[in-house]
Amino acid sequence: MPTQLFRLAITADTTTTTDTNPDVSRYFYDLAAGDRDTATDTLTVLASKFLDDAGIGVPATGLETVAADNGYYSLFINGVLQQTSLFTPSAAQLVVTQVNTIPVSAPITFVVTNFAPTSTSTTTVDT
Template identity: 40%
Template sequence: MPLKIMKLAISGSTTVDTNPAVERFFYEVAGTVVGEGTITISVADFWDDTGAAATALPVLTTDNSYFTVYINGVLQMQSLLSYTPGGTGTGQLVITVPAGSTVTADSPVVLVVTNYAPDASTDIVT
């Protein structure tokens, strides 16, 4: 009889649900900012998706979250942004406006925070 590789008669499948929680915050720039400059937006200056004043900026879940910022509908570079989450009445977004750039008054700023709560289940059949 020839040699043969022996293996287990097992099969398995894994299901992963990402469960994203997306929160959006809105702001209109009060006055024109010509770079080099900064725009500092505290939580109290943002509105949420319902139009109500925001009260807290969500904490970013370690290794399962990210935030993006759009100014006038254009996605901004991460290195220009500083996000500080916080509970009631705390937290802010700081946008660095580099030299040669301008953000005009009334430009909309949209902050999108996405946190994931992944869940996985594995079924093994023998």
């Protein structure tokens, strides 16, 4: 009998369920005239000037930051979503550029969304 390759005769089915588990932090601030620098057209909002969803002040380094490759920022000024190139966030502050035309008392909403995804897989092998 010549040499031949013997193969296993099996089938396998895998089902994977993934939950994204978003973790959203929202921060609120009303533009105060003295907070923007009209000479540089920038606004620096310290973390301590923001309120959270419960209306509680945020600690000095209390702004949530996004997890690397697993989250994103959204900034709304006067209800309008802004481009990410216009702001620089950190745990201590939010710096926004091109702000001289924003009206005083305009609401600024800063949203940080992170994800903690989990997946479970079930594999069934039939031989």
